[in-house]
Amino acid sequence: MTRALFGPDPLLARLSARVPGMMYACVLEADGRLHMPYVSDSVQRLYGLAPDTVRQDARLLLQRVHPHDLPALADAARHSARTGAPWHGRFRVHSDDGHWRWHEGQSQVERQTDGSAVWYGYIDDVTERLDHAELSQRLQRLQAAHQGLAGSLQRLAHELATPLVAVIGLVQLLLQHGELLARHIRERLERVLGAGQHMQTLVRDLGDLGALEGGHLAVHCAPLDLAAAAHEAHGLMQAVAVQRQLVLTVHTEGPCWVLADALRLRQVLLNLLGNAFKFTPAGGQVRLQLSAGASHATLAVHDSGPGMDAAQLAQLFVPFARLGAERRGIEGSGLGLALCRGLVEAMGGRIGVQSAPGQGTTLVVDLPRTLPPGVADASAGDAATAAPALNPPDRSPAPPAAAPLPAAHPPARPAQRAPA
Template structure:
């Protein structure tokens, strides 16, 4: 239409308005001949013109070239608009607020938008070669479900898969809802690409939702386990308390009657007296074990009563060493107390603790240091303090412990093989000691070297710790 309008305009300028129709027809025929390359036919048409308005072949050729330039300019404008439209759609694809991937007929990723590049770490890999979409699946089952999904994706049909477990190319787990549809063809014959159709895969990231759900499930499971553990602990506490109290009555009767029999030695021969002594010793042993179990039970149940007050650890250490001296004499052991230079009791840092419980803990540590020592060895108690803690260390020169033994040192009823050495004990002392220390806000640590001895460090809070800390900080 544009071509014919231009030709009409040129004809309007001709010298013979009365022959406008014939001039237009002649011009059209001449241009058609030029367009087909038949210049001779065009010249013949012009030579046979009898309407008085002469046209030369040169004029026709100039007009033809003018029209070609106009058409070329229109084509360039159209191509530019097409390229701008394609760039706009490409930028739209790149900036979509969801992860979008283009997949070819072989299931390979051929392009991805910015969010997909970032979330799935595709950028570096896609620069090298196409990546199979199945590589993003976290399991073989996911790969099979993806293949079935691609097979069902046809033009105009969107298929979906929710909460799919993915794995980025760097190995991080992710979850997403997949939506896949066959992309529209890119040319007029209905072919998407030379290798077949393209598929648009949109991933709606659900990682935060899935992780939050799993966290809630884990928290619920942990709470359930805590409830079960608490119920089991309460049941154990009740059982131990009942059994222990039930055992104390007959044990006290056994011990009491055996002691009554021992009060009248004239009625007993040596063999009977020895047997009754065994009965009494066994009863005392069992009663001590019951008392220790009750103590652990009370501590774990939060029923332990503490009388916290300022305590001089040096005074407690002196009392414990004095009571332990008869145990040390048969082995020729030396018991030593280092007081860290605090000669004046008024200058000695005091611990905030229960004096009876501290004496119980320290008695256990010193007793062990004696029992597991070597003949002629030494047990040394050392005192120390800093702005927050008071400390007392119990060193021995005994058999020591291996790292494997130290790992199980505070486990109840675990004697670490000492039963084979025929050393008395129940395996509860250290467990009770650490439980008591923790209840007083302190710490009990062990350090040992096989063949060289052991060192137990008892740390208890200073009763004046806040005041000392404030004084050290200064104004």
């Protein structure tokens, strides 16, 4: 093989210096010698070998290749030399930092009349690309498993709900005639009823969480007075607060219209108040506080409970995380706050928390503001009436006036979970 074929070329040197991998010409002589008459300087970075060293003996590169990958490389090279087919290989190389890196190369072969073969090719480090591809595949598998789990939660909730309704209904029917029952039997039935209702709440939360995770929960957002919703929640939970010897107050400054689903917002507020009640000792206070900004309204639920540390706050919205409540005999499943976050985000809002040990906890719901239904209709009607006046009155006829837009009642949309 003549050396003139691989003499110095300034243009090739400039090109090879600007590509990330290693360009080379590798010669397998008829007597079995392997050398690289041309190799770019990137060989130093990829293999830790000087270009001049590799030009004399290319087998030094093979000493860096993982032993398990060598047989496949040799077979591919022999097949390429015999048939003239392009060579392609992916193999592991031991780097100077002690790690195994993935390299990938490809080349075209030219068989010479003297029995030698020359490969003109390119090799590069593809470790990061393969790691990214592997992570993407793992993510896809996790997403598929997540969807399967969400569907399983929904099916489980559906299967449990029907018999629970029957059991609760039967116990309630028996208690309607409690005067005919012995006292100890009536007390046991009341405990059964309480346990059944607690399980019914858990099953409902499981179903809703499964629907949220699977993106199947329908949310109907429309203009809603957040102040009225806060007062409604206060009224619904006042009796529970009295029973637990807590002071429940609500503070608003007149109507405050937001876009929300009335049913789901009520579910969120009752969940947040119930959670605050659980962790606030008798004699404590729970406060609902509404504040309105230019584009968003904030409803905060503050309690005078023990507060939480940083480790507890990091797990606050994780499903089934009890944060040590089970050790204090506090009932619950650990689903409530995870479900609240999903519902608030499905309505286009955000939920956050502020807490510190000994300073209580404040959970904050932030929702987008909107105009009241009547004002929205009037604004739309005014805009539609004014629109024709923009056209010149003397030439073409004015377009027909648009009908006033209805109040914002968008169709149901599936809930989407945002990144935590």
